[in-house]
Amino acid sequence: MSAIRVALAELWGLFVEDATLTVGTLICIAFAAFALPRLGASARMRGPIFFLTVVLVLVENVYRGAGQRSRATASAARAIDTTRNPRRTPATDNPPPP
Amino acid sequence: MTWLHVSTAFIAAFLASLVEFVEALTIVLAVGTTRGWRSSLLGAGASAIFLALLVLIFGPALGRIPINTLQLIVGILLLLFGIRWLRKAILRAAGVISIHDEAKIYEEETALMRSAGRPARTFDAVAFIACFKAVTLEGVEVSFTVIAIGAGGPLLAASIGALLAALLVILLGLALHHPLSRVPENTLKFIVGIMLTAFGIFWIGQGLRYPWPGEDLALAGMIALLVVFSGIAVGLARARAAVAPRT
Numbered sequence: 001m002s003a004i005r006v007a008l009a010e011l012w013g014l015f016v017e018d019a020t021l022t023v024g025t026l027i028c029i030a031f032a033a034f035a036l037p038r039l040g041a042s043a044r045m046r047g048p049i050f051f052l053t054v055v056l057v058l059v060e061n062v063y064r065g066a067g068q069r070s071r072a073t074a075s076a077a078r079a080i081d082t083t084r085n086p087r088r089t090p091a092t093d094n095p096p097p098p
Numbered sequence: 099m100t101w102l103h104v105s106t107a108f109i110a111a112f113l114a115s116l117v118e119f120v121e122a123l124t125i126v127l128a129v130g131t132t133r134g135w136r137s138s139l140l141g142a143g144a145s146a147i148f149l150a151l152l153v154l155i156f157g158p159a160l161g162r163i164p165i166n167t168l169q170l171i172v173g174i175l176l177l178l179f180g181i182r183w184l185r186k187a188i189l190r191a192a193g194v195i196s197i198h199d200e201a202k203i204y205e206e207e208t209a210l211m212r213s214a215g216r217p218a219r220t221f222d223a224v225a226f227i228a229c230f231k232a233v234t235l236e237g238v239e240v241s242f243t244v245i246a247i248g249a250g251g252p253l254l255a256a257s258i259g260a261l262l263a264a265l266l267v268i269l270l271g272l273a274l275h276h277p278l279s280r281v282p283e284n285t286l287k288f289i290v291g292i293m294l295t296a297f298g299i300f301w302i303g304q305g306l307r308y309p310w311p312g313e314d315l316a317l318a319g320m321i322a323l324l325v326v327f328s329g330i331a332v333g334l335a336r337a338r339a340a341v342a343p344r345t
Contacts, residue, residue: 010235014242015178018185025181029174033306047303047310051320054177054299059331062185066194066335 018065024057103314106321107252110293111259114243117286118236119267124200124277125232128207129225131275133214137222141229148230149237153245160245170305172249173298179242180294187288188328192335197284204277247297292328296320 016022032050041049122142130138160168189195207228214224240260248256270278300317303310310316 011238014239015175015182017182021181021185022178025178026174029177029302032302032308044309044311046306046308047299047316050303050308051299051323054181054295055324055327058181058185058188058295059327059334062188062192062331062335063338065185065189066192066338067341069189069194070339 018061020064021057021061024061025054028053028057100314102318104252104255106293106297106317107247108255108259110290110297111244111247111256112263113286114247114290114294115240115260115263116267116281117283117290118240118243119264120200120278120281120283121203122233122236123267123271124204125207126229127271127275127277128204129211129228129232132208132211133217133222133225137217137225138229140221141226142233144226145230145233145237148234149241152238153241157245160249166305166307168249168305169301172246173301173303173305175242175298176246176294176301177298179246180291180296180298182291183287184291184295184324184328187284187291188331189335190284191288191332192339194335194339198287200277200281200283243294246301247294249301288328292321292324296324 028050031053032046036046036049126138126142129141163171186195190197211224211228217225244256244260245253248254267278296317299320300310303316312319
């Protein structure tokens with residue numbers, strides 16, 4: 001039973017790593033399939049518009065992901081620094097301006 | 099179906115399979131050198147048979163699905179699969195996440211196998227399962243990629259691409275007996291991510307019966323545009339990562 005669970009988790013992992021990217025991509029597909037024809041986009045323009053929406057979602061996701069990752073890395077580094085030097089805390093490292 | 103479509107399918111399947119087979123080879127080599135080759139190769143061989151059975155069972159079933167429905171389903175899965183690779187490759191190129199290192203993975207796997215106790219003389223279950231699992235996981239990705247890329251027609255070209263990649267990696271593994279750490283895996287993943295994403299978008303458009311401007315040429319156009327946009331994304335991610343800790 002656990003082997004099946006592991007296999008299913010691996011299969012899921014093939015397509016989903018960052019949930020927001022997956023959801024964003026699926027919204028793009030739904031937009032292309034249902035909204036574009038109703039908005040009156042010409043048939044020849046629907047493919048290119050769909051392509052551009054996917055690219056926008058990807059670039060936004062990467063930009064946001066880069067910020068989150070580096071903030072996480074910075075706070076982890078600060079935590080290690082505080083553990084090594086208990087007198088130095090993140091608050092005392094960056095004291096508020098007078 | 100034009101030569102452009104066939105050659106793009108061949109290159110995409112070859113490169114995607116090359117990356118997956120290099121990863122599988124690293125594990126098989128690590129297990130084989132630490133716990134013995136017999137059980138390791140038996141595990142890898144059993145996995146190859148298992149994958150062949152999966153393709154034989156599910157492959158013909160795909161032929162019964164109407165082509166537009168098949169292209170839409172496969173396109174959605176291919177887009178989700180490809181965009182995941184592309185996102186990771188962009189973040190790696192921007193230095194936000196660490197680069198995939200086959201030599202490091204080889205060392206970690208070797209240490210893990212050594213810690214699993216002394217191997218049995220006749221049949222080593224640890225080596226068999228480790229190799230079976232590694233080859234199956236990477237092989238499922240190869241099978242999916244080949245079927246998805248070839249779903250609209252160029253299945254033969256995609257299959258030949260994957261087979262050539264397998265042969266190349268096996269021959270290099272036999273000759274070098276060392277993980278292929280010099281293969282520019284991250285660059286390959288970047289290229290493959292772009293190609294799979296382009297194929298996914300193209301198949302979805304075909305599945306929805308939207309005519310692509312330039313027909314098959316649209317695929318090449320999308321690949322070129324994705325290269326440009328990915329380059330921009332790398333720059334943006336790099337700049338964001340440099341600014342983010344201070345915000």
